[in-house]
């Protein structure tokens with residue numbers, strides 16, 4: 362006998378909520394990194410003009426590329442990305458399971474993509 366569980370009145374919406382609630386914060390930030398909808402300057406410049414688009418390191422426009430490849434603030438944790446691929450590509454980092462795992466770990470320990478990461482001129486205290 363096959364028993365079919367009762368359907369929720371919320372249906373697909375409830376499924377989406379359950380998936381979202383099961384994501385860790387770093388997985389959520391990795392997803393934000395993949396889509397470009399994140400607490401970084403390039404998002405602020407486009408969608409939240411009242412927020413400062415600069416990076417804590419002083420560069421005017423904080424982009425995904427800058428955070429992942431260039432920013433001195435996140436350099437202590439960048440080895441996670443180089444361990445994934447020494448010459449990592451953003452598309453591999455955001456488009457493969459191994460890349461997303463490395464990206465999630467980098468975002469977790471660096472604090473990048475987290476709201477409240479200091480802006481230009483503020484002290485930075487990485488999450489360890």
Ligand SMILES: [Zn+2]
Nearest residue numbers: 416417418432
């Ligand atoms: Zn920076």
